[in-house]
Amino acid sequence: MKRDGMLDLNDALQHPGRVIAVDISTEMPGEEDINLTEPVEGFLEAVSTGNQLMVKGEFKTRCTLQCARCGGPLEQDLKFEISEDFSVAGVPSMYAQDDFARIVSEEDFPLFEENNLIVEALIHQGLLINLPQAPLCAYGWDGDCPEARNIPKQRSEQAHPLESLSELLDPEESP
Numbered sequence: 141m142k143r144d145g146m147l148d149l150n151d152a153l154q155h156p157g158r159v160i161a162v163d164i165s166t167e168m169p170g171e172e173d174i175n176l177t178e179p180v181e182g183f184l185e186a187v188s189t190g191n192q193l194m195v196k197g198e199f200k201t202r203c204t205l206q207c208a209r210c211g212g213p214l215e216q217d218l219k220f221e222i223s224e225d226f227s228v229a230g231v232p233s234m235y236a237q238d239d240f241a242r243i244v245s246e247e248d249f250p251l252f253e254e255n256n257l258i259v260e261a262l263i264h265q266g267l268l269i270n271l272p273q274a275p276l277c278a279y280g281w282d283g284d285c286p287e288a289r290n291i292p293k294q295r296s297e298q299a300h301p302l303e304s305l306s307e308l309l310d311p312e313e314s315p
């Protein structure tokens with residue numbers, strides 16, 4: 141059923157209501173945007189209504205990110221869900237002698253070759269969507285991070301609140 145990273149979804153497409161469920165484990169050999177330290181593992185389920193194919197899945201992996209404050213390396217678990225609907229054209233072959241259902245490809249970034257899901261392309265998309273936007277190392281935004289000491293904090297550029305307070309008080313408080 142699965143060859144060269146392709147998952148043939150004809151069984152679901154030609155038999156609306158039939159569920160295809162597969163366990164997935166991939167090293168994501170072509171992954172260039174995200175530094176994975178463990179294989180991506182999880183499962184995919186696909187079922188067709190006749191004119192829509194619904195693909196759902198859950199995955200977990202581990203990846204190295206960059207701390208948003210200090211740029212230091214940061215290894216994190218990553219768990220994500222996939223839930224995508226794809227339009228289907230044609231009549232499923234269980235209802236027609238001379239036709240069959242096919243995925244309508246709409247994406248700029250192709251996820252299908254004919255009725256074969258390119259599993260790693262779908263997982264790649266799921267990874268990108270679910271990456272933390274501003275991951276932080278153990279020091280967080282305020283901790284005494286050795287890497288971040290030389291990076292000025294936005295907050296410290298403002299005057300200390302007590303300075304402006306003493307300016308207000310000074311003229312009145314002279315004895």
Ligand SMILES: [Zn+2]
Binds near residue numbers: 207212
């Ligand atoms: Zn950091």
